[in-house]
Amino acid sequence: xxxxxxxxxxxxxxxxxxxxxxxxxxxxxxxxxxxxxxxxxxxxxxxxxxxxxxxxxxxxxxxxxxxxxxxxxxxxxxxxxxxxxxxxxxxxxxxxxxxxxxxxxxxxxxxxxxxxxxxxxxxxxxxxxxxxxxxxxxxxxxxxxxxxxxxxxxxxxxxxxxxxxxxxxxxxxxxxxxxxxxxxxxxxxxxxxxxxxxxxxxxxxxxxxxxxxxxxxxxxxxxxxxxxxxxxxxxxxxxxxxxxxxxxxxxxxxxxxxxxxxxxxxxxxxxxxxxxxxxxxxxxxxxxxxxxxxxxxxxxxxxxxxxxxxxxxxxxxxxxxxxxxxxxxxxxxxxxxxxxxxxxxxxxxxxxxxxxxxxxxxxxxxxxxxxxxxxxxxxxxxxxxxxxxxxxxxxxxxxxxxxxxxxxxxxxxxxxxxxxxxxxxxxxxxxxxxxxxxxxxxxxxxxxxxxxxxxxxxxxxxxxxxxxxxxxxxxxxxxxxxxxxxxxxxxxxxxxxxxxxxxxxxxxxxxxxxxxxx
Amino acid sequence: xxxxxxxxxxxxxxxxxxxxxxxxxxxxxxxxxxxxxxxxxxxxxxxxxxxxxxxxxxxxxxxxxxxxxxxxxxxxxxxxxxxxxxxxxxxxxxxxxxxxxxxxxxxxxxxxxxxxxxxxxxxxxxxxxxxxxxxxxxxxxxxxxxxxxxxxxxxxxxxxxxxxxxxxxxxxxxxxxxxxxxxxxxxxxxxxxxxxxxxxxxxxxxxxxxxxxxxxxxxxxxxxxxxxxxxxxxxxxxxxxxxxxxxxxxxxxxxxxxxxxxxxxxxxxxxxxxxxxxxxxxxxxxxxxxxxxxxxxxxxxxxxxxxxxxxxxxxxxxxxxxxxxxxxxx
Numbered sequence: 136x137x138x139x140x141x142x143x144x145x146x147x148x149x150x151x152x153x154x155x156x157x158x159x160x161x162x163x164x165x166x167x168x169x170x171x172x173x174x175x176x177x178x179x180x181x182x183x184x185x186x187x188x189x190x191x192x193x194x195x196x197x198x199x200x201x202x203x204x205x206x207x208x209x210x211x212x213x214x215x216x217x218x219x220x221x222x223x224x225x226x227x228x229x230x231x232x233x234x235x236x237x238x239x240x241x242x243x244x245x246x247x248x249x250x251x252x253x254x255x256x257x258x259x260x261x262x263x264x265x266x267x268x269x270x271x272x273x274x275x276x277x278x279x280x281x282x283x284x285x286x287x288x289x290x291x292x293x294x295x296x297x298x299x300x301x302x303x304x305x306x307x308x309x310x311x312x313x314x315x316x317x318x319x320x321x322x323x324x325x326x327x328x329x330x331x332x333x334x335x336x337x338x339x340x341x342x343x344x345x346x347x348x349x350x351x352x353x354x355x356x357x358x359x360x361x362x363x364x365x366x367x368x369x370x371x372x373x374x375x376x377x378x379x380x381x382x383x384x385x386x387x388x389x390x391x392x393x394x395x396x397x398x399x400x401x402x403x404x405x406x407x408x409x410x411x412x413x414x415x416x417x418x419x420x421x422x423x424x425x426x427x428x429x430x431x432x433x434x435x436x437x438x439x440x441x442x443x444x445x446x447x448x449x450x451x452x453x454x455x456x457x458x459x460x461x462x463x464x465x466x467x468x469x470x471x472x473x474x475x476x477x478x479x480x481x482x483x484x485x486x487x488x489x490x491x492x493x494x495x496x497x498x499x500x501x502x503x504x505x506x507x508x509x510x511x512x513x514x515x516x517x518x519x520x521x522x523x524x525x526x527x528x529x530x531x532x533x534x535x536x537x538x539x540x541x542x543x544x545x546x547x548x549x550x551x552x553x554x555x556x557x558x559x560x561x562x563x564x565x566x567x568x569x570x571x572x573x574x575x576x577x578x579x580x581x582x583x584x585x586x587x588x589x590x591x592x593x594x595x596x597x598x599x600x601x602x603x604x605x606x607x608x609x610x611x612x613x614x615x616x617x618x619x620x621x622x623x624x625x626x627x628x629x630x631x632x633x634x635x636x637x638x639x640x641x642x643x644x645x646x647x648x649x650x651x652x653x
Numbered sequence: 654x655x656x657x658x659x660x661x662x663x664x665x666x667x668x669x670x671x672x673x674x675x676x677x678x679x680x681x682x683x684x685x686x687x688x689x690x691x692x693x694x695x696x697x698x699x700x701x702x703x704x705x706x707x708x709x710x711x712x713x714x715x716x717x718x719x720x721x722x723x724x725x726x727x728x729x730x731x732x733x734x735x736x737x738x739x740x741x742x743x744x745x746x747x748x749x750x751x752x753x754x755x756x757x758x759x760x761x762x763x764x765x766x767x768x769x770x771x772x773x774x775x776x777x778x779x780x781x782x783x784x785x786x787x788x789x790x791x792x793x794x795x796x797x798x799x800x801x802x803x804x805x806x807x808x809x810x811x812x813x814x815x816x817x818x819x820x821x822x823x824x825x826x827x828x829x830x831x832x833x834x835x836x837x838x839x840x841x842x843x844x845x846x847x848x849x850x851x852x853x854x855x856x857x858x859x860x861x862x863x864x865x866x867x868x869x870x871x872x873x874x875x876x877x878x879x880x881x882x883x884x885x886x887x888x889x890x891x892x893x894x895x896x897x898x899x900x901x902x903x904x905x906x907x908x909x910x911x912x913x914x915x916x917x918x919x920x921x922x923x924x925x926x927x928x929x930x931x932x933x934x935x936x937x938x939x940x941x942x943x944x945x946x947x948x949x950x951x952x953x954x955x956x957x958x959x960x961x962x963x964x965x966x967x968x969x970x971x972x973x974x975x976x977x978x979x980x981x982x983x
Contacts, residue, residue, distance in 0.1 A: 449872070451871075451872055471874075472872045472873065472874050473874030473875075473876065475874075476873075476874040477874075482872065484872065489866075489868060489869075490866075490868040490869050490872055491869055491872075492866065492869060493861075493862050493865035493866040493869050493870065493932065494865065494866065495861075495865045495932040495933045496861055496862060496865050496932070500858060500861070500862075504858070504862055504870070504873045504875065505873035505874050507855050507858060507859075508855070508874075511855040514854055514855045514856065515853060515854060515855070516852075516853055516854065516855055516857075516858065558873065562874075
C-alpha cells in the first residue's frame with residue numbers, strides 16, 4: 136500500500152455568483168502520476184490554484200500526509216512541499232539560474248543576514264545532476280533568459296526540488312517543447328516517481344496521458360466525473376467522461392449553407408512559424424475553403440495552433456506566413472491588419488480586454504475605430520456619420536447601454552463583446568475569423584451572438600470559428616476541422632461530427648476510424 | 654435620469670479640473686494682496702508667464718494621450734531659443750527664414766524621439782530622456798556655451814551691439830490696448846491646433862486608441878507607429894514655438910533656457926486631469942491645468958511667499974489635485 140501524500144475532500148469554489156468547483160475530491164499517492172483531465176473551463180486550473188495557496192477562500196478540506204492543512208499563501212503551500220509548475224513558467228527571466236532556484240528560500244549564513252552563495256551553488260549543482268541537467272557553475276550564474284525553454288522547464292523543476300517538494304503539479308508542461316524535450320521531461324517524471332514524489336499532471340494530449348498516467352481523474356463543469364486507474368480507463372471512456380451525456384443544444388440547428396455559394400476564403404498549405412526561432416511551426420500545412428454563408432469550425436484545445444492560424448491569416452504577425460490565401464478569388468498575402476481589413480477580413484480575438492476593446496474610449500468610438508478610413512475621408516472626422524453608424528450597429532446587435540458616449544469598459548462582458556463585433560461589422564467584412572466569440576459572456580448574450588452569426592451567414596459572410604466548446608461547434612458549423620499540434624488531424628461534415636470524434640482528434644488520438652490522421 | 658446626468662457631469666474630469674482652478678482663484682480672492690489680484694494686469698501677466706509652459710503642455714498632452722511621455726521639451730526650448738537668437742541676432746536672417754529653420758529643428762527632434770519610441774520600441778521615458786540630454790548638449794554647442802544676446806563678442810575681446818530685430822518685440826508685445834500678450838495668443842493658437850488634431854482629425858482618434866489599448870488599435874488597422882510619430886513631432890514643434898517665445902521674452906538665447914520646463918508641462922497636463930497611462934483626457938483639461946498652475950504661481954508671488962515655500966506648496970497642491978481626481982473618478 137503506497138503512502139498517501141495528499142487528499143482533497145469535497146473542494147468547492149465560487150467566484151461571485153459563478154460556481155466553478157463543487158464537491159471535487161482527489162488524492163495522490165507517493166510514486167504516482169495522477170492525470171487531471173477535462174475540457175477548457177472544467178475547473179482544473181481553479182483546483183490547482185487552491186492546492187497551491189493562490190485561492191485561499193474555498194470549501195472543503197485538504198489533507199497533507201494525513202494532517203489537515205489550509206494554505207493562505209503560495210509560500211505556505213511551497214513550504215508544505217507542494218510545487219506547481221505553471222504553464223507560463225514562473226521564473227524571473229533576468230535573474231540567474233541559481234537565484235531562481237532558491238528564490239523565496241534563500242539559504243543564509245548563520246546569523247541569517249548574509250546569503251550563503253557557495254552553499255546555494257553546491258545545492259543547485261546537486262539538483263541539476265539529479266535532473267541530468269548539465270550546467271556548470273558558470274552557467275548557474277547566467278540569467279535564465281539565455282537558456283532554451285526546455286532548460287527553463289528543468290530549472291523550474293529544480294526549483295521545486297529545492298523546496299523539497301514531494302507533490303509536483305505540472306500544468307501542460309509540454310505545450311512548448313519539442314519531441315526530444317518531451318522525452319527528456321518524461322524520463323524525469325519517471326525518476327521523480329522513483330524518488331517517491333507524487334505528480335498531478337494536467338494535459339490535453341492523449342498520447343501523454345497514456346504514456347505517463349497511473350490514475351486519471353476527469354473534471355467537467357466544476358465537478359468530478361470519475362477517477363480510474365489508467366489501465367481501466369480506455370480512450371473511449373475518457374472522452375465520454377470529458378464530454379458528458381447531456382449536450383444541451385442551444386437553439387435549433389442552423390439551416391445548411393446553400394451548396395452553390397461561392398468560395399470566399401481559400402487557404403492552401405498555410406503555415407505560421409513559431410515566434411521563437413528553431414521551434415516547430417505553430418501551424419503547418421493548413422488548407423481550407425470557406426464558401427459564402429458557411430461556418431467552418433476549428434476545434435483545438437490549448438496549444439493546437441488555432442489561435443496562431445487566425446493571427447497569421449489576419450496579418451497580425453506580419454508577412455511571415457507560408458502558403459497561399461485568396462479572398463473572393465483574388466490572391467492575398469497577409470501582411471498587416473490594416474491590409475487584411477481592406478480585403479474584407481476581420482479577427483475577433485479571444486482576449487477581449489487585451490486586444491479587442493479600448494476600454495477607456497466611448498462605445499461609439501470603439502465601434503467606428505476600424506472603419507475610420509472609410510467614414511472620415513480626407514482624415515477629417517464626421518461626427519454625425521459616426522454617430523449614425525454606431526447607433527445603427529448598437530441597435531442591430533442589441534447592445535444594451537446608457538449612452539453611446541459611455542466608456543466601453545463599463546459595459547457587461549456580453550455587451551463589450553458585441554461592441555467589438557460591431558466594430559468588425561462596420562468594416563463590412565466578407566470573412567469573419569471568430570475566436571471564442573462567446574467566452575466570458577452570459578447565457579443570454581451567448582444565444583444572441585449565435586443568432587447574429589446565423590444572420591451574418593444569410594447575408595453572405597463566411598465564418599471561421601474557433602471554439603473550445605464542442606456544443607457550440609456542433610450547433611453552428613457546417614464543417615468542423617480538428618487541430619492538434621499545429622496541424623489538422625481530421626475534418627468532419629455536420630453529419631459525421633460527434634463530440635467524441637472531434638475531441639479524440641483534437642487530442643491527437645491516433646487511429647480513430649474514418650479520419651485522415653497526420 | 655436628471656440626477657444621473659448631474660452625477661455624471663460632476664464626475665467628469667473637466668468639472669474636477671474646473672473645481673481645482675476655482676479653488677486656486679478663490680484663494681487668490683481671499684489673499685488678494687490689497688486688491689492686486691483684482692487688477693487685470695495681474696491676470697494678463699499671469700497669462701504671459703504661463704504661456705510658454707502652456708505651449709509645452711499642449712504637446713505633452715498629445716504625447717500623454719498616445720500613452721507616452723516627452724521629457725525632451727525643456728531642452729528643445731533651450732536649443733530653439735539659442736538657434737533663433739543666433740539666426741536673427743548674429744546672422745541677421747529674416748524672421749520668417751529663421752522661424753522656418755527653428756520650427757523645423759524642433760519638429761525633427763520630436764520626430765526622432767517618436768521614431769525611437771514607435772519604430773525601435775525604446776521606452777518613451779528612456780528615449781526622451783536621452784533626447785533631453787542630447788538637445789541640451791546641442792544647444793550648448795550651437796551657442797558655444799554662451800548666452801546669445803545683442804552683444805556680440807569678437808575674437809579680440811571687443812563687443813559690438815546689434816539692434817533687437819522687430820520679431821522679438823512683436824512677440825513680446827501687448828495688444829488690445831495693452832491688455833493681452835502676444836505669447837498668450839500663440840499659446841491659445843497651440844491649444845486650438847491641438848484641439849483640431851484631437852477632436853476633428855482621424856489621427857486624433859488614433860492617438861486615443863493607441864494610448865487606450867495599443868494592441869487592440871493595431872489589430873483594428875490603426876497606424877500606431879505613425880500616430881505616435883505625429884504626437885512626438887507636434888510636441889517637438891510646440892517646444893520650438895515655446896523656445897522662440899522664450900527667446901523673445903528674454904531678448905536673448907540662453908542655452909540653459911527651459912531647464913525643468915518639461916516637468917511643469919507634465920504637471921499642467923496632469924493637474925488638468927489627463928492620466929499618464931494614456932488613452933483619456935483632452936486639450937481643454939490642459940488649458941484648465943495651465944490656468945491652475947499659472948494662478949497658483951501668481952497668487953503665491955503677489956503675496957510674496959518665499960521661493961522655498963512656493964515650491965513646496967506647488968508640489969503639495971499637485972498631489973492633492975491628482976488624488977482628488979483619482980478618488981472620485983474611480
